[in-house]
Amino acid sequence: MSRSTKNSLVEVRIPKKPEFLRVVRLLVSGYASRWPISIDEVENIKVAVSEACNTAIQDSCEEECEEQIAIKCWHEGNQLVFEIKDKSHKGKSQDDIGELHEERGLGMLLIKTLMDEVDSKFGPNKGAKITMKKNLRSA
């Protein structure tokens, strides 16, 4: 991790429960607003990161779930990077997620449309990681 990345890194863990999604949206919009980026793009990031958390929460969590999701935000070059990591993901593939429920397919569609770069990794016993990048306005 480069020095500038370390200097800009914010990491938060939330319980894997839907009532904490609003906390994530507040965090992400606050973080993104700190950089040269339009309000519209901040809103796009907010939707995409919240959808990535939805994917993790919908994956497996029951009411008594004690698992957590890690959300990292950092600045790298001319981009903002947002990483959503769910260590306890049950290993459903990206395709499965789209097929399981209509809204999960819609969620991935929104993430891919609203962000500039998206990389998602899902694997049995490997957890899930979605990394999303948003280009900043050039000065």
Added chain:
Amino acid sequence: MDLMIDVKKEKGYTLISVNGEIDLYNAKELKDRVGYVCDDSPDGGDLIIDFKDVDYIDSTGLGIMIGIKRRIAESNGGLVLVLHSDRINKLFDITGLKNIFTITRSVDDAVAALKKG
């Protein structure tokens, strides 16, 4: 902002006004409220859902709207969505849902759309 749902029976249609954020946490509340309205008019009442002060909707909320659309269609009712915000309109656009819903910018336009069929 918490989700607030107001249901009003008007002449010829039911108006459901929604305020707040619709996400995985509270989308079921919207589904249940609309479900009760549909149960009350099994013979196909028309429905307008006014996203008056909705400033956020996620894929769960969008998925629920698809379910509502199906349910209303099965009972031969009409459904019109009133989307005031550009942001919410954009999400319906990206997901292609603009093509399957009748969407207007005001309740008056929604009533006119229902009359038109």
